[in-house]
Amino acid sequence: xxxxxxxxxxxxxxxxxxxxxxxxxxxxxxxxxxxxxxxxxxxxxxxxxxxxxxxxxxxxxxxxxxxxxxxxxxxxxxxxxxxxxxxxxxxxxxxxxxxxxxxxxxxxxxxxxxxxxxxxxxxxxxxxxxxxxxxxxxxxxxxxxxxxxxxxxxxxxxxxxxxxxxxxxxxxxxxxxxxxxxxxxxxxxxxxxxxxxxxxxxxxxxxxxxxxxxxxxxxxxxxxxxxxxxxxxxxxxxxxxxxxxxxx
Numbered sequence: 001x002x003x004x005x006x007x008x009x010x011x012x013x014x015x016x017x018x019x020x021x022x023x024x025x026x027x028x029x030x031x032x033x034x035x036x037x038x039x040x041x042x043x044x045x046x047x048x049x050x051x052x053x054x055x056x057x058x059x060x061x062x063x064x065x066x067x068x069x070x071x072x073x074x075x076x077x078x079x080x081x082x083x084x085x086x087x088x089x090x091x092x093x094x095x096x097x098x099x100x101x102x103x104x105x106x107x108x109x110x111x112x113x114x115x116x117x118x119x120x121x122x123x124x125x126x127x128x129x130x131x132x133x134x135x136x137x138x139x140x141x142x143x144x145x146x147x148x149x150x151x152x153x154x155x156x157x158x159x160x161x162x163x164x165x166x167x168x169x170x171x172x173x174x175x176x177x178x179x180x181x182x183x184x185x186x187x188x189x190x191x192x193x194x195x196x197x198x199x200x201x202x203x204x205x206x207x208x209x210x211x212x213x214x215x216x217x218x219x220x221x222x223x224x225x226x227x228x229x230x231x232x233x234x235x236x237x238x239x240x241x242x243x244x245x246x247x248x
Contacts, residue, residue: 046070
């Protein structure tokens with residue numbers, strides 16, 4: 001009986017979660033990235049700038065910042081300016097707080113989520129103009145936000161076939177992400193150059209059951225810097241991509 005139980009335990013599929021960190025992150029405060037945003041893979045519509053800021057007092061929290069703006073019409077939007085801020089634990093790289101702010105043709109919206117103290121639920125505080133509201137969601141596993149996820153996956157061990165599952169806060173919503181690492185590396189070209197790349201592909205599903213699943217593809221350089229080369233995702237009006245233009 002004992003041998004049978006052990007055999008079943010060993011044969012059981014490994015729970016899908018976040019992969020472990022591979023060591024110190026391959027990025028440091030002062031790093032700046034710029035990515036071009038394109039619609040339908042060809043029409044450049046704007047840019048996103050990412051930065052790793054200096055740690056706060058005591059060095060325990062690192063701020064990550066993303067700033068996006070469109071330079072051409074973006075779907076139904078004439079003008080879009082958005083900022084994402086994630087405060088991550090310097091040791092675990094898990095987010096402690098995440099905030100989004102956007103101005104979409106004069107419509108101002110924001111979302112704030114705090115992940116500490118760790119509990120069974122996560123609350124998103126939303127504001128749309130003068131209207132305020134909140135949503136409470138069950139935490140099913142590790143929770144990342146759109147910005148911390150991009151940096152966390154740079155610092156983990158990614159092997160072909162590895163599965164990744166985590167809760168995701170992005171675009172004012174709470175999602176469940178499931179994905180996997182593609183087999184082998186591939187040559188991938190972006191405005192910043194040609195790289196050997198690892199591909200992560202998956203889908204995000206709204207935790208409240210609304211809307212459609214969103215397919216997501218991410219490419220990271222296979223070298224020590226593990227640069228985010230591209231992010232491609234399906235949105236309501238087509239495929240939107242962000243490709244690396246500059247890293248410094």
